[in-house]
């Protein structure tokens with residue numbers, strides 16, 4: 023079960039906090055000075071296109087590679103000094119564990135648990151079955167790994183990260199390569215673990231996935247953390263700045279000119295309609311201005327912006343965020 027990490031001054035600390043975290047490989051900066059903050063209890067979606075520095079960041083958090091510069095605090099412990107205390111409370115799925123195809127799920131976990139010098143062999147059978155139960159694989163415990171579906175395989179990998187109780191779970195692209203059913207299974211499991219109080223840091227290159235699974239989001243792009251915060255704040259921000267209006271009219275060019283004059287941006291004339299980004303323009307101004315200029319308004323709609331619009335505006339270009 024999760025315990026809140028409380029500082030001696032009484033303030034609740036973040037599960038993960040970094041300052042100026044940087045990793046350079048030769049002349050390439052993979053991670054360029056990021057200040058990550060994963061609140062205790064959050065499901066934090068670490069979102070970014072391939073190559074944006076997510077895995078490198080996660081590897082630094084888990085002490086798998088050393089940062090070039092910057093600091094890391096994990097579950098209230100400064101790293102690397104506190105890594106022995108912190109890392110035993112962290113379950114991670116970074117590079118998938120090597121499972122044996124001809125052994126059952128249970129036997130595979132037993133092998134991996136036995137290979138862990140910190141694990142207690144006396145409690146192993148109970149812990150293994152609890153972990154299998156946790157990910158819904160107890161009924162399939164004796165099935166061979168090779169007979170598992172993709173979703174079951176990934177759930178077994180997560181079970182391996184849960185062989186001892188964890189306060190923080192770090193999952194690097196856990197749905198990569200999964201079919202829709204497997205993706206749903208993993209998403210459901212993450213939700214359940216979070217409900218039980220485990221803080222989850224999950225990386226993904228799919229915006230829709232983060233949107234469905236996470237309470238918080240941090241957006242990585244070219245080694246930088248462009249923004250982080252509550253996902254709901256991002257939705258609010260999207261609604262505030264990225265609303266698109268659509269005007270149906272048979273005088274498309276005239277309508278486009280009026281929308282530009284009123285202050286809309288990204289005005290796009292189409293066939294029988296024109297769209298534009300509202301930005302700070304008051305919505306009630308738009309139709310009267312069109313009518314004043316003699317543009318017939320045959321239809322008017324405000325389109326709910328997608329988060330993708332916000333990400334495109336943050337990154338300056340689109341990335342594979344649809345999923």
Ligand SMILES: Nc1ncnc2c1ncn2[C@@H]1O[C@H](COP(=O)(O)OP(=O)(O)OP(=O)(O)O)[C@@H](O)[C@H]1O
Pocket residue numbers: 047050051052070071072073074075076077078079195227
């Ligand atoms: N060991 C390494 N040596 C040299 N360059 C590396 C190394 N590891 C990562 N990089 C580079 O650092 C950059 C960030 O890679 P990283 O794997 O962290 O990105 P990512 O966001 O996790 O993407 P992906 O989902 O593709 O793994 C990439 O340009 C990558 O080529």
